[in-house]
Amino acid sequence: MKPARFEYVAVESVAEATEALADSEDARVLAGGQSLVPLMNLRLARPSLLVDVNGVGALSGFEARNGTLRFGAMCRHRFLETDPAVRRQAPIVAETAGLIGHVGIRNRGTLGGSIAHADPVAELPALLVALGGNVVASSTTGERRVPAAELFAGPFMTSLEPAELLTAVEIPAHGEGDGGAFSEFVLRHGDFATAGVAVILHRDGDGACESVRVAGCGLGPTPMDLSAAGEFLLGESALTDGGADELGRRVAAASDPTGDVHGSGEYRRELAAVLAADAVRRAWGRAGSTGGG
């Protein structure tokens, strides 16, 4: 028996979940369990109560509303990767979800779980920052929206309260002229990323760059918003090799990576330059495929 003893409650509604969370000192939410259960098996996590939200139907699926895509927190990575509607309406989400772990992991792991876990090397938190999205958090006292910029407080730490349940993730709908790409480096296929960079940009009808957002994982203590590095691209109607490399240099300079067993900080900084250049090339081409240029 590897995990320490805990109480378990399988809830069927958000209200039941938030009540259970409010009543406990150190409850944890059990979503896909692909990060939490390893920590429990190693007894690095010893919650006294697990609130299993796998049976809460309201946390599944996604819908488009007023220019926003709203994903239920229990959307599993495999669903995001393979669902035809997600692939059409949120191609960058599908691409990024497919980078996570292996099929057996993606069959269980969830969007909300990954974001709430806030691993600084995880892909989906960085994507949320790049997209400028927000999460919806519910508690017994109500519901609030937390922008990605205010969500990630440190490694494995968010600004969510212990009694709050992350119920949904909202991102801007993908439209004409939008293009995104997520580039990452992993030592072995399916491993945690050593570093990754997401680039989201929009080109107008003439092909000129109207907005560019950049975020990275494995490049700092939280998913890093590196968008300032891309401002020089605004108004440009062509991306040269020099431009892509310049973005790489600026992203590397703005990164704040530390070293670990998988690579030194300096190595990660060099990766950031290469990955940013690759991501912006791909994002630029995708944005142009519907918008000319």
Next chain:
Amino acid sequence: MTDVRFSLNGEAAEVDVEPRELLLDTLRDRLSATGAHAACEQGACGACTVLVGGASVRSCLMFTVQVNGAEVRTIEGVGSPGALHPIQQALSTHHGLQCGYCTPGMVLTALEMFEADPHPSRDEIVEWMSGNLCRCTGYINIVGALEALAGTAEAQS
């Protein structure tokens, strides 16, 4: 203790477990499904892979209480010594196993793969199987076995 009922390889199973009991341990210690192999027990290696509702999962990362009402399939429910499943036969023919420790997880992952796509390319096979570690074969013969099976009528059986 919690009463948990589920379908194991098409037959009703019922166990009374603590919430902290992992599906892997229940299968091995209570239900004699010892083909689900314990190795890393933190989700990295894939040796404990079983199918829950047709989807491959790490049974070391699920609590038994979570499969209440679900359909669980383990290697004991795939083929038999006298009548190997086509995936098992292909692994045998192509020398896709040596010690066999990873093989049940490999077979169950391949089952899900062929269910999703009877015609996977070599690259797709590698991507599918990448979550199952093997320390004997070097993978070449495993991929070769599945590649030989891909696109045949047997892959869809």
